[in-house]
Protein backbone atom coordinates (compact mmCIF):
# COMPACT_ATOMS: atom_id res chain seq x y z
CA UNK A 1 0.00 0.00 0.00
CA UNK A 2 2.86 2.37 0.86
CA UNK A 3 6.51 1.92 -0.16
CA UNK A 4 9.21 4.39 0.85
CA UNK A 5 12.69 4.02 -0.64
CA UNK A 6 15.79 6.02 0.26
CA UNK A 7 13.73 9.08 1.16
CA UNK A 8 15.76 12.15 2.19
CA UNK A 9 15.22 15.87 2.57
CA UNK A 10 18.12 18.27 2.89
CA UNK A 11 17.69 21.90 3.94
CA UNK A 12 20.80 23.94 3.16
CA UNK A 13 23.52 21.76 4.71
CA UNK A 14 21.32 19.81 7.12
CA UNK A 15 19.25 16.65 6.58
CA UNK A 16 15.73 16.88 8.06
CA UNK A 17 15.14 13.28 6.87
CA UNK A 18 17.84 10.85 5.82
CA UNK A 19 17.49 7.62 3.86
CA UNK A 20 14.17 6.31 5.16
CA UNK A 21 13.05 2.88 3.92
CA UNK A 22 9.84 1.13 4.92
CA UNK A 23 6.66 -0.52 3.62
CA UNK A 24 3.14 -0.40 5.02
CA UNK A 25 0.83 -3.25 4.05
CA UNK A 26 -2.88 -3.64 3.36
CA UNK A 27 -4.99 -3.48 6.53
CA UNK A 28 -2.03 -2.34 8.61
CA UNK A 29 -2.07 0.38 11.24
CA UNK A 30 1.42 1.88 11.15
CA UNK A 31 2.58 4.38 13.78
CA UNK A 32 5.38 6.79 12.87
CA UNK A 33 6.86 8.17 16.08
CA UNK A 34 9.68 10.53 16.98
CA UNK A 35 10.59 13.44 19.24
CA UNK A 36 9.88 17.05 18.20
CA UNK A 37 11.87 18.03 15.14
CA UNK A 38 12.79 14.46 14.23
CA UNK A 39 11.34 14.66 10.71
CA UNK A 40 7.79 13.26 10.90
CA UNK A 41 5.91 16.12 9.23
CA UNK A 42 8.65 16.49 6.61
CA UNK A 43 8.31 12.79 5.81
CA UNK A 44 4.51 12.91 5.55
CA UNK A 45 4.65 15.94 3.27
CA UNK A 46 7.10 14.14 0.98
CA UNK A 47 4.96 11.00 1.05
CA UNK A 48 1.93 12.99 -0.07
CA UNK A 49 3.89 14.80 -2.78
CA UNK A 50 3.38 18.22 -1.10
CA UNK A 51 7.13 18.62 -0.52
CA UNK A 52 9.80 17.62 -3.00
CA UNK A 53 12.25 15.01 -1.73
CA UNK A 54 15.99 15.61 -2.15
CA UNK A 55 16.41 11.89 -2.84
CA UNK A 56 14.26 8.77 -2.86
CA UNK A 57 10.81 7.59 -3.95
CA UNK A 58 7.40 7.04 -2.45
CA UNK A 59 4.65 4.84 -3.87
CA UNK A 60 1.09 4.88 -2.59
CA UNK A 61 -1.19 2.13 -3.97
CA UNK A 62 1.44 1.47 -6.62
CA UNK A 63 1.58 5.05 -7.88
CA UNK A 64 4.26 7.66 -7.40
CA UNK A 65 3.06 10.16 -4.79
CA UNK A 66 1.58 13.18 -6.56
CA UNK A 67 -0.99 15.63 -5.14
CA UNK A 68 -2.13 16.41 -8.69
CA UNK A 69 -3.04 12.79 -9.44
CA UNK A 70 -6.81 13.10 -8.91
CA UNK A 71 -7.53 9.37 -9.36
CA UNK A 72 -4.98 8.53 -6.69
CA UNK A 73 -6.22 11.33 -4.42
CA UNK A 74 -9.69 9.77 -4.34
CA UNK A 75 -8.12 6.72 -2.72
CA UNK A 76 -6.24 8.37 0.11
CA UNK A 77 -6.77 11.24 2.49
CA UNK A 78 -4.85 13.28 5.00
CA UNK A 79 -5.72 14.71 8.40
CA UNK A 80 -3.15 17.48 9.05
CA UNK A 81 -1.96 18.41 12.53
CA UNK A 82 -3.91 21.69 12.47
CA UNK A 83 -7.60 21.57 11.49
CA UNK A 84 -7.70 24.66 9.25
CA UNK A 85 -11.14 24.97 7.68
CA UNK A 86 -12.85 27.98 6.17
CA UNK A 87 -14.70 29.44 9.17
CA UNK A 88 -17.59 30.88 7.15
CA UNK A 89 -18.91 27.40 6.28
CA UNK A 90 -21.20 25.43 8.54
CA UNK A 91 -20.14 21.89 9.42
CA UNK A 92 -22.74 20.57 6.97
CA UNK A 93 -21.51 22.85 4.15
CA UNK A 94 -17.93 21.71 4.75
CA UNK A 95 -18.92 18.03 4.52
CA UNK A 96 -21.02 18.72 1.39
CA UNK A 97 -18.03 20.44 -0.17
CA UNK A 98 -15.68 17.54 0.59
CA UNK A 99 -18.24 15.02 -0.71
CA UNK A 100 -18.39 17.03 -3.96
CA UNK A 101 -14.61 16.89 -4.32
CA UNK A 102 -14.72 13.12 -3.93
CA UNK A 103 -17.84 12.85 -6.13
CA UNK A 104 -19.65 10.78 -3.51
CA UNK A 105 -23.13 9.52 -4.46
CA UNK A 106 -25.73 11.24 -2.27
CA UNK A 107 -27.11 8.15 -0.51
CA UNK A 108 -23.62 6.84 0.26
CA UNK A 109 -22.68 10.30 1.61
CA UNK A 110 -25.78 10.41 3.85
CA UNK A 111 -25.18 6.89 5.15
CA UNK A 112 -21.47 7.36 5.90
CA UNK A 113 -21.82 10.83 7.37
CA UNK A 114 -24.60 9.86 9.76
CA UNK A 115 -22.53 6.86 10.91
CA UNK A 116 -19.41 9.02 11.45
CA UNK A 117 -21.37 11.80 13.18
CA UNK A 118 -22.56 9.20 15.67
CA UNK A 119 -19.03 7.92 16.19
CA UNK A 120 -17.64 11.38 16.80
CA UNK A 121 -20.68 12.90 18.50
CA UNK A 122 -21.01 15.92 16.22
CA UNK A 123 -24.49 15.54 14.78
CA UNK A 124 -26.00 18.41 16.76
CA UNK A 125 -23.40 20.91 15.56
CA UNK A 126 -23.69 20.68 11.79
CA UNK A 127 -25.68 23.89 11.39
CA UNK A 128 -23.09 25.90 13.33
CA UNK A 129 -20.41 27.93 11.54
CA UNK A 130 -16.98 26.33 11.78
CA UNK A 131 -15.58 29.60 13.18
CA UNK A 132 -17.74 28.95 16.25
CA UNK A 133 -16.37 25.42 16.70
CA UNK A 134 -13.84 24.55 19.41
CA UNK A 135 -10.48 23.09 18.35
CA UNK A 136 -11.66 19.56 19.16
CA UNK A 137 -14.88 20.01 17.16
CA UNK A 138 -12.90 21.21 14.13
CA UNK A 139 -10.57 18.27 14.50
CA UNK A 140 -13.52 15.86 14.52
CA UNK A 141 -15.05 17.53 11.46
CA UNK A 142 -11.77 17.19 9.53
CA UNK A 143 -11.51 13.54 10.58
CA UNK A 144 -15.09 12.85 9.40
CA UNK A 145 -14.38 14.63 6.10
CA UNK A 146 -11.24 12.55 5.57
CA UNK A 147 -12.88 9.23 6.42
CA UNK A 148 -16.30 9.50 4.82
CA UNK A 149 -15.31 8.35 1.34
CA UNK A 150 -13.54 5.36 2.97
CA UNK A 151 -10.12 5.90 1.36
CA UNK A 152 -7.89 2.85 1.05
CA UNK A 153 -5.08 4.74 2.79
CA UNK A 154 -5.38 7.49 5.39
CA UNK A 155 -2.57 9.62 6.83
CA UNK A 156 -3.26 11.16 10.23
CA UNK A 157 -0.81 13.67 11.71
CA UNK A 158 -1.44 13.85 15.48
CA UNK A 159 -5.20 13.36 15.08
CA UNK A 160 -5.96 13.08 18.80
CA UNK A 161 -4.69 16.57 19.72
CA UNK A 162 -7.67 18.46 21.17
CA UNK A 163 -9.96 15.42 21.32
CA UNK A 164 -11.65 14.63 24.63
CA UNK A 165 -11.18 11.15 26.17
CA UNK A 166 -14.41 9.75 24.72
CA UNK A 167 -13.63 10.99 21.21
CA UNK A 168 -10.08 9.63 21.47
CA UNK A 169 -11.47 6.24 22.45
CA UNK A 170 -13.94 6.34 19.57
CA UNK A 171 -11.18 7.33 17.15
CA UNK A 172 -9.09 4.35 18.29
CA UNK A 173 -12.00 1.95 17.87
CA UNK A 174 -12.93 3.40 14.51
CA UNK A 175 -9.37 3.11 13.17
CA UNK A 176 -9.18 -0.53 14.29
CA UNK A 177 -12.44 -1.35 12.53
CA UNK A 178 -11.28 0.64 9.53
CA UNK A 179 -8.12 -1.43 9.13
CA UNK A 180 -10.05 -4.66 9.73
CA UNK A 181 -11.90 -3.81 6.49
CA UNK A 182 -8.53 -3.91 4.67
CA UNK A 183 -7.75 -0.18 4.75
CA UNK A 184 -4.35 1.18 5.76
CA UNK A 185 -3.60 3.81 8.41
CA UNK A 186 -0.40 5.84 8.70
CA UNK A 187 -0.44 7.67 12.02
CA UNK A 188 1.86 10.07 13.85
CA UNK A 189 1.27 10.87 17.50
CA UNK A 190 3.13 11.92 20.61
CA UNK A 191 0.58 9.95 22.68
CA UNK A 192 2.56 6.76 23.01
CA UNK A 193 -0.19 4.92 24.89
CA UNK A 194 -2.45 5.42 21.86
CA UNK A 195 0.14 3.96 19.50
CA UNK A 196 0.83 1.12 21.94
CA UNK A 197 -2.86 0.26 22.02
CA UNK A 198 -3.67 0.24 18.33
CA UNK A 199 -0.55 0.06 16.14
CA UNK A 200 0.38 -3.16 14.35
CA UNK A 201 3.89 -1.87 13.65
CA UNK A 202 5.84 1.16 14.76
CA UNK A 203 8.74 3.11 13.24
CA UNK A 204 10.76 5.37 15.52
CA UNK A 205 12.58 8.20 13.77
CA UNK A 206 15.23 10.26 15.53
CA UNK A 207 17.16 13.19 14.06
CA UNK A 208 15.78 12.32 10.63
CA UNK A 209 16.95 8.70 10.66
CA UNK A 210 15.18 5.43 11.38
CA UNK A 211 16.06 4.16 14.84
CA UNK A 212 13.94 1.00 14.82
CA UNK A 213 10.88 -0.52 13.14
CA UNK A 214 8.72 -3.43 14.22
CA UNK A 215 5.93 -4.65 16.43
CA UNK A 216 6.06 -3.56 20.06
CA UNK A 217 7.60 -6.93 20.95
CA UNK A 218 10.27 -6.49 18.29
CA UNK A 219 11.03 -2.98 19.57
CA UNK A 220 11.31 -4.38 23.09
CA UNK A 221 13.90 -6.86 21.83
CA UNK A 222 15.81 -4.19 19.91
CA UNK A 223 15.94 -1.93 22.96
CA UNK A 224 16.66 -4.78 25.41
CA UNK A 225 13.62 -3.85 27.54
CA UNK A 226 11.70 -7.14 27.55
CA UNK A 227 8.92 -5.87 29.84
CA UNK A 228 8.97 -2.24 28.72
CA UNK A 229 6.02 -0.10 27.70
CA UNK A 230 6.23 1.71 24.38
CA UNK A 231 7.13 4.83 26.37
CA UNK A 232 10.08 3.00 27.99
CA UNK A 233 11.24 1.70 24.62
CA UNK A 234 10.80 5.05 22.89
CA UNK A 235 12.69 7.00 25.57
CA UNK A 236 15.46 4.41 25.56
CA UNK A 237 15.89 4.51 21.78
CA UNK A 238 15.82 8.31 21.66
CA UNK A 239 17.76 8.69 24.91
CA UNK A 240 20.17 11.28 23.62
CA UNK A 241 17.27 13.60 22.86
CA UNK A 242 16.27 13.63 26.50
CA UNK A 243 19.65 13.21 28.17
CA UNK A 244 20.81 16.43 26.46
CA UNK A 245 18.99 18.25 29.27
CA UNK A 246 21.16 16.53 31.89
CA UNK A 247 24.27 17.90 30.15
CA UNK A 248 23.24 21.37 31.21
CA UNK A 249 25.23 22.58 34.16
CA UNK A 250 24.30 25.51 36.33
CA UNK A 251 26.07 28.60 35.10
CA UNK A 252 25.75 27.58 31.45
CA UNK A 253 24.09 30.10 29.24
CA UNK A 254 21.56 28.81 26.74
Ligand SMILES: Nc1ncnc2c1ncn2[C@@H]1O[C@H](COP(=O)(O)OP(=O)(O)OP(=O)(O)O)[C@@H](O)[C@H]1O
Nearest residue numbers: 011015016017034035036037038039040041042043
Ligand atom coordinates in the same frame (compact mmCIF):
# COMPACT_ATOMS: atom_id res chain seq x y z
N1 LIG B 1 11.39 24.79 5.74
C1 LIG B 1 12.39 24.36 6.52
N2 LIG B 1 13.63 24.89 6.43
C2 LIG B 1 14.65 24.43 7.19
N3 LIG B 1 14.50 23.44 8.11
C3 LIG B 1 13.30 22.90 8.25
C4 LIG B 1 12.17 23.30 7.48
N4 LIG B 1 11.10 22.56 7.84
C5 LIG B 1 11.52 21.71 8.81
N5 LIG B 1 12.84 21.92 9.05
C6 LIG B 1 13.67 21.19 10.02
O1 LIG B 1 13.53 19.81 9.75
C7 LIG B 1 13.55 19.07 10.97
C8 LIG B 1 12.33 18.16 11.02
O2 LIG B 1 11.14 18.94 11.17
P1 LIG B 1 9.69 18.29 11.19
O3 LIG B 1 8.70 19.41 11.20
O4 LIG B 1 9.60 17.29 10.11
O5 LIG B 1 9.70 17.55 12.60
P2 LIG B 1 8.52 16.75 13.36
O6 LIG B 1 9.10 15.42 13.70
O7 LIG B 1 7.29 16.78 12.55
O8 LIG B 1 8.37 17.62 14.68
P3 LIG B 1 7.11 17.85 15.67
O9 LIG B 1 6.96 16.59 16.47
O10 LIG B 1 7.60 18.97 16.53
O11 LIG B 1 5.91 18.21 14.85
C9 LIG B 1 13.64 20.09 12.11
O12 LIG B 1 15.00 20.18 12.51
C10 LIG B 1 13.18 21.36 11.46
O13 LIG B 1 13.81 22.48 12.06
